[in-house]
Amino acid sequence: MPTSWYDTSFRKLFFDFHSAGAAVGLAARFDAERWAERVQEANAQAVSVFTKCGFGYSFYQKGTVRYQHPHLPAGLDMLEAQITALHKRGLRALGYYHTFNSEPIARDHPNWIERDADGKPRGLSICLLSPLLVEWMLPHVEEIVTNYAVDALFFDGTYAHSPCHCAACQTRFAEASGGLAVPKDKQDPAWPRFVAWKLAALQEVRQSVCDTIHRHRPEVVVAVNWAYTPRMPEVVPAGLGALVADIHPDDQVFEGSYLSSYWALLERPFDVMNAAFLQWWGDWGCKPALAMQQEVAPVLAHGGLTWVGYQMTHEFDVAPAVMGELGKTLAFVREREPLLVGAESVPHVAVLHSTEANHPQEEVAFFVNEGSARGAHRLLTESMIPHHLVHEQTLRERLPEFGAVFLPDQRYLQPELVPALAEWVEAGGVLVATALTGTLDDDHRDTGRFALEGLLGIRYEGVYDQSHAYFEVTDTRLTPGTLDMPHLAEAKFAFARPVAEDVECLARLRKAYLRSDGQSLLRWSPVGEDSGYPAITLRPVGKGWAAYFAGDPFRAYQAKNQWNLKHVVANLLRLTLPDPPVEVEAPAWLEVVVRRQSAASAPDGGERLLVHLVNQHGDRPVDGNYRCTEQIVPVQGVVVRLRSEARPSRVTLEPAGAVPEWEHERGVTTVHVPAVDIHTVVAVAA
Template identity: 35%
Template sequence: MRLPSFIALTRAYRRAHFDYHTPPSVDVVAKGFDAERFVERLAEAGCQAFNFFAKDVFGNCYWDTKVGNKHPHLDRDLLGEVVDAAKRRGLRVIAYYNVMDLINARKHPEWRHVGHPAVPGSEEEYICPNSPWIEEVFIPELRELARYDLDGVFFDFLYMRQPCACKWCRESFEREAGEPFPERAEGRGWRRYIEWVRRVNDRLVETACSALHSVNPQLLVAVNWAYTPRQPGEPPECIGYLTLDVDETRCPVLEASYHAKYFDGLGRPFEVMITRFLRWWGDWGLKPLEQLLAECASIIANGGACNIGDHLYVDGGQDPAALELMSKAFKFIRAREEYLASSSVPYVAVLLSAASSWAQGRLLADDAPLRGVHLLLLESGVHHDVLLDSRLLEGLHEYRLVIVPSQRVIEPEFVDALREYVAGGGSLLVTFDSSLTDGQLGLGELLGVELESEEPLELGYIKPLDPGLVRGLPESPIFVRGKFLAVRSVEAEVLAERLEAYRPPRTGLGYEDWLGAGYGSPVEEGAAPAITIARRGKGVAAYVAADIFRTYYSYRSWAIRRLVRNLLDLLIRDKLLEVEAPPTVEVTLRRSGQRIIVHLVNWQASRSPSTPLMSEEVVPVPRVKLRLRLERRPAQVKLVPVGEAQLEWLYEDGWLEAVVEGLKIHSMIIAELAEGEGGA
């Protein structure tokens, strides 16, 4: 019996995507494509589900459409052939649909996105989703597409990518907002415009789902990059699964981990798409195998399915070496598949405030503080979840520590919840401008500090005072190449002081503001609080006056990481998991029934003068040691996959102590508990 799409795709950890953006002028389109052989090779490689093109970026359709623009040189129903071949072999097919539709944008200039005059670079030649294109092209095409025996539809660019001031956007905004369209990218009017864009994006998803589900209610709908930290929000019920192709231009392994961790917290099935390329989509080079495996490992360690992207050749042929690479990655995943269906064990939570993200006045929010805290915790061996505020609110009291990393807008309901959480015994860490509004810190009373000035200070130093903070640090103050807020302690203990950075008098001479000519030296006079802690009820609330996590993301100071790690040791009073490993090892803790799973992912970059950062050969870590709190002795402890590394363990005084030797890329410590026993 064929499983419903939702169940089947949830169980499919091995997926592929094949780009086939082919300009209308190409006359060899699909001339070398054999649908039966294509699907047969995928099945042999171990693929379970794949995305295949229905409509490309140009607006070409690859099915026998009566309403859209079929590729002028395509004389076959390419999508139909692939769907039929896939169903015969039990593979799942997701149709790829690109919303930009450049052909219709040129054919109907009145439908085009025009950008916004106050936002340089926002002009591009593609369809505006507020134009009549939605009713005249989009909905009819989707209803036609839904008649195929598909498992789902993957949408690319189903949201407003840039601000737009076209006729349709102006009229729609003014009608809904009841005020003039904003001509400047600032102020109240612009914030209202960003709120309106968010509603437009939500309506686009609802429109797409409605059109597809009116024909086939079982179709799964996924929207690339929707509901990510840069466009946060609760996915609607009509979304079948979450997806994004991570930005591989910097550090693909880190990107994969960050987004998988955030998606995992939204409680929906999800995939993370990576590619087989050296330089993301605009490339044909092969990524090293061990690099690809490390990316897959980071995804599955955080609860996701892996989708590996490739290009078809212009005539529809495939690169056999790319398929072989994919096959090896699928084999790697399959060896671990039995233990992947699981959920994250609550321990440390990182808050993402949706209201704070949208209040920035950007279509894509700046999430650097969240990326920074994720990176720092990862490199410190601290298992954590990155959670939307609405999600964290549901399980707040399950976490031993909550971190609020420069989230300027905190909803009043959540402020109240944090007060209750700390009073009940929870630990809270707040940084920089979190909850800052109207010259006050909304969490100030809880933190025991008051704001002295809303104007941030550029550069400074943190000088630890508490003995617990100085462990492993140099005697000199720690340079923070980022911003501070000036605060005073009211009811909090000062654990570290802020020292200002010296600024020489300006005379107009060159190099006066160079951080090497006196500028930036620490000034001992006038020290102010940098790190404080307040005891509230049974819990504690700590505050860091620096934008410490944003700074770490851009500056990567080992001393900052050690300082924060020491602070975490003071705040997490009831440890669940302790890890001794180099910063190259990512650790996640998950659970499935009576099974506790500790994922260990190892990766290091090769020397490179530029990004993206890659590794041709991952060097094994000689020894990883960890301690995991378990209420009772486990019935069995093993390392999976067998034979790739060595495990020694013992259980004593409520702790499982384990040592893994020779960790290569990914191993899992599996602790099987007897029925009815407690655990992590």
């Protein structure tokens, strides 16, 4: 059930109002009352209000900490006027606070500006680890929440993203590391330690911000752009009220789906902020509403909220045509809200995306390499297999609810997770580990063994030294849908020898051909000799199964579209999980998301299972430009099968409420869905 107003704030709009000090004519068209009316007419429940823009300026009168924009009309308090007008209409005011840059800070406090390795200022970029935080930023935040009735505060840029060589960072890192200097590049031996230190330091910054706000106003919802996403997979702290990211513009349908699959089980309301721009922020074009509806559909399917972004002119205006398309998008959301209230995700397949992923890579970085996570989401989505990306805490807490768990090259496994997985497999779970999973210790050093050796029944004997190798599938149960040939995979491969008698070899690991000089034939090489090791193994353990891929098929699929591996993985899952709770057949793939709605929230007062079908197909640019769908290609003749002993009392297709052709026989309910345009939900009432 909802715990705050934010949980049901399904329809939000965001408008950038970044205004350089040289922006004249500022707010010339500002009319708070009319603006609030326009927001309401666009079907929004909440909208952004700027408390500090990307150039470091604020647009309000109260207080003394802020830097007021030099061209703000005399006496005008834009923040107060907007909040008052919005609240009068029952709309929420979502404060925006930028922490990347500041013109006035760079002018007045150059020692608070980030520095590069040569000690030169990095433009207007402010350092949150300098005295700025305590001496200026926290007092500024306090000034805002004590003087203005913002309902939420959304911080942009408040995470570790680059090294800084300012005096404060040099001093603080030296104190924390026993005298080490901030590394000048990633080749410095101190780089991994520095990354870990800065990630932790920014966690403390975010906590300080939350504490400052909630000391005065505990009801304010705090969110941080891009924090706690798959590129920064940290455990969400208690003070953070919502998760938000303004997703990248190349394909906002996929990006929204991917991010939502990770956030859906983190027990926070979450916004995937797509944008109306044809490109991204600062572009004055506008997508058609159809494109934005397709972008928000997977977010809604996973239980997320919508927050659509656009750009305000310096005069404080948005073209009526743009507002019209935004209004159509939010009307699409409003129509589906009865399916969202009181619904929760139904776990089926988990993909571990470790909170330690920053550290055990070949190249330690502030943002993790998401190749395996993205590849897993693509592969499973296109196989119409419901799934969630999860970190260790979620996996440990909800492990019994999952039928299968993938560990895609998760090189560090928390010690307590290993026995938990073994016990879960014994009880009937399906575990699939890949590549070098479980080969690092707590200090991220190679142990020379698999932590899951006893469960998988294989022994780690080294790493193949080439960038690619081949899966040669020998078990015909894994070959349906694939070509009869070895499958190239660009990924790290491990040599793993079976040591348990009950281990089956389902595929051989073939090396890549090398010339006499030890190089690939061309950029890649054709298939070479057998390595002497399996590429895929399978072992029965108790009531469950433990499988192993010597190379990570998810990374290989993401890197080179190795579609054969998609079918191999799906076939393995069908072999080991032959009776999934939901199966979908369609002439083209649909994203399948399963949720359960409580009886208290369902319209007829009975619990119902909701099978979301999301159509990601449509016309796409062929020149490498960003996706902007103008026409949807409907997927027709869809069949959904659900396993349930009891016959459902009612089956409908939502949000239209149509009654489809369906039957229940031998514990299986079969529903025939004529067509899926963008988003259709099969609602099955108990």
